Amino acid sequence: MKRASFNQLGLPVWLLLPQLVIIGVFFYWPAAFALRSSFYLEDPFGFGSTFVGLDNYNGLLASAQYVKVAVFTLGFTFLVTFFSLSIALVLAVKADKVIRGTRTYRTLLMWVYAVAPPVAGFLGVMVFYQGNGPMTEFLAWFGYEFRLGVNYYDTAAAMVAVATWNHIPVNFIFFLSGLQSIPQSVKEAAMIDNRSGTGRFWDITFPLLAPTAFFLLIINITYALFDTFGMIDALVKGEPGNNPMTLVYKVYVDGFRGNDLGGSSAQSVILMVLVLVLTVFQFRVMDRRIHYT
Amino acid sequence: MVHVALKNISKVYPNGVRAVHPTSFDIEQGEFIVLVGPSGCGKSTLLRMIAGLEEITEGELSIAGRVVNDIDPAERDIAMVFQNYALYPHMTVYNNMAYGLRNRGMAKDAIDAAVSTAATMLNLTELLSRRPSQLSGGQRQRVAMGRAIVRNPALFLFDEPLSNLDAKLRGQMRIEIKALQRRLGVTSVYVTHDQVEAMTMADRIIVLNAGRIEQIGTPAEVYHYPASTFVASFMGAPPMNLLPARYNGNGRVHLSDSVHIEAPETVDYSGDIKLGVRPENVGIVDRSHPDALHFDLEFIEELGAGRLLHGKLADSGLIVHIPHTDPIPSGDVYVGLPKSALLMFNPATGARL
Ligand SMILES: Nc1ncnc2c1ncn2[C@@H]1O[C@H](COP(=O)(O)OP(=O)(O)OP(=O)(O)O)[C@@H](O)[C@H]1O
Numbered sequence A: 001m002k003r004a005s006f007n008q009l010g011l012p013v014w015l016l017l018p019q020l021v022i023i024g025v026f027f028y029w030p031a032a033f034a035l036r037s038s039f040y041l042e043d044p045f046g047f048g049s050t051f052v053g054l055d056n057y058n059g060l061l062a063s064a065q066y067v068k069v070a071v072f073t074l075g076f077t078f079l080v081t082f083f084s085l086s087i088a089l090v091l092a093v094k095a096d097k098v099i100r101g102t103r104t105y106r107t108l109l110m111w112v113y114a115v116a117p118p119v120a121g122f123l124g125v126m127v128f129y130q131g132n133g134p135m136t137e138f139l140a141w142f143g144y145e146f147r148l149g150v151n152y153y154d155t156a157a158a159m160v161a162v163a164t165w166n167h168i169p170v171n172f173i174f175f176l177s178g179l180q181s182i183p184q185s186v187k188e189a190a191m192i193d194n195r196s197g198t199g200r201f202w203d204i205t206f207p208l209l210a211p212t213a214f215f216l217l218i219i220n221i222t223y224a225l226f227d228t229f230g231m232i233d234a235l236v237k238g239e240p241g242n243n244p245m246t247l248v249y250k251v252y253v254d255g256f257r258g259n260d261l262g263g264s265s266a267q268s269v270i271l272m273v274l275v276l277v278l279t280v281f282q283f284r285v286m287d288r289r290i291h292y293t
Numbered sequence B: 001m002v003h004v005a006l007k008n009i010s011k012v013y014p015n016g017v018r019a020v021h022p023t024s025f026d027i028e029q030g031e032f033i034v035l036v037g038p039s040g041c042g043k044s045t046l047l048r049m050i051a052g053l054e055e056i057t058e059g060e061l062s063i064a065g066r067v068v069n070d071i072d073p074a075e076r077d078i079a080m081v082f083q084n085y086a087l088y089p090h091m092t093v094y095n096n097m098a099y100g101l102r103n104r105g106m107a108k109d110a111i112d113a114a115v116s117t118a119a120t121m122l123n124l125t126e127l128l129s130r131r132p133s134q135l136s137g138g139q140r141q142r143v144a145m146g147r148a149i150v151r152n153p154a155l156f157l158f159d160e161p162l163s164n165l166d167a168k169l170r171g172q173m174r175i176e177i178k179a180l181q182r183r184l185g186v187t188s189v190y191v192t193h194d195q196v197e198a199m200t201m202a203d204r205i206i207v208l209n210a211g212r213i214e215q216i217g218t219p220a221e222v223y224h225y226p227a228s229t230f231v232a233s234f235m236g237a238p239p240m241n242l243l244p245a246r247y248n249g250n251g252r253v254h255l256s257d258s259v260h261i262e263a264p265e266t267v268d269y270s271g272d273i274k275l276g277v278r279p280e281n282v283g284i285v286d287r288s289h290p291d292a293l294h295f296d297l298e299f300i301e302e303l304g305a306g307r308l309l310h311g312k313l314a315d316s317g318l319i320v321h322i323p324h325t326d327p328i329p330s331g332d333v334y335v336g337l338p339k340s341a342l343l344m345f346n347p348a349t350g351a352r353l
């Protein structure tokens, strides 16, 4: 690696300053603020605040509603990650086999990724719309009345479907390039060693994709946990009511709708810890395992 | 006994490239066949068709008496060593060798025994628990060999297995592979573009050119009696001299209007020919010799074991190889072309007359 040497400290500090300022103002300062306010009970009308220690956290854990949202978030994250990873993997394996047309296929799929989550949410609303959404009508054929925004499970299913659809493309691209980076001769050697295509997939292809898959797993969990905010907002039309929501959405609902700044801050702190844990886990595993070369 | 039989095998790739023209030959049980030819001549394509990795466009292939055109690579009872070794990066050396055996339902004890025998043969015993990334190039090459050996297949296929090694190791592995093959007695097809490998390892060489067989023969046959100018100039370093000449059916070959020598044989042909002679068969002779021809010496290349004299004979380029014990010629040099070492080729078709 090339090393530049600086005689005084002045220049490097100046060069780093904009970045440091941005991180400080937009990340550390709000984080510190959230941490602080999670220990206070904020007066909803802005007349000062009282230190309450861990009350906000205790309150959260005791709240049946919070636990319910946490459980939903867990299930939602699991389902979205599972479906978007496995569907993308199947698509990538198929695409890897067809040499011709792969690029068209890839571009078509990639467009989906260009759809921002809130827009994906609106598309979801259109597709699952109560009156005449195509999916609603399709399900009606089978005698099922799909009620988006009314039935808890229907809404949850729509959320999972939209989030999965929205995140398949990234997974697909990564899986496809992972598949294509497996040397042809290794696949051929395996063809001589094992007659079963499925066997070869699990013994050779899948382990060689493991680094990609693990990276995507983290990306997908992060996506489902944090990036689905806009999509959920669109699906529940800003009226959470009895609808399912994720932890991140609840931070917003409690903080901005319910004006419970303390409780909402405590929730953010919990989420920050979660991100921290995920990141540490990712670096640990990436460093230790699944490295072949 | 015929072990592998190719009958009019040809290959046309989906993009329309005809990589192999209809080709037929038989391989005997235990034979070591080397496919040699310049880059792009279809060697790998032919080998991969035998392996089952490439579909056979037309023709019939049989291994050990069984037509295998439509049989999976895994069921052809072959083992292949790839140019880049193609080891499974996530498996230990042991598992790399054991994988093919497990999939054939071999018992664990038998696998253990087979792997350890092969590992001993190849000096890999210490390395069994390592991953390919923790091995040197030469060790990877051995593992690739081991993976083929443990299978005890009916046929070994090698696609330029030594081309990623340095010259010294290549020379060493060449001998080892040949010795192993002798010992195991497994029929082998070996692809290379290195004519030294071809000469030293083969029982029979198949020279390919642009998807067609130019010649099949023992290394000595191919070297001394090349079937065409292509083979003559492909095999041997430096290659065979090919001098433009005329043959008029009168028993003499004219190298120019004034220079002519006795023809090696009488053939039913007259007109322009190429006269072939290996550099080491050209002798430096005394001016008084009856068949002495004047050689216009231009420069001398020192090889250590011998010397290459570059120059002109009747205005065409000629290379002469002399042993290092011979005196370095100078001044007026005369050469003799021994009749028994001369070959005549048709310059238009390249075929030997
Ligand atoms: N998959 C393919 N599709 C189309 N044409 C191909 C394909 N593979 C090889 N060819 C063509 O077939 C011809 C023979 O290729 P092949 O790989 O058999 O050559 P080779 O003798 O092994 O050469 P090298 O010594 O460079 O490995 C070449 O002209 C090549 O361009």
Ligand SMILES: [Mg+2]
Pocket: B043, B044, B045
């Ligand atoms: Mg090749």
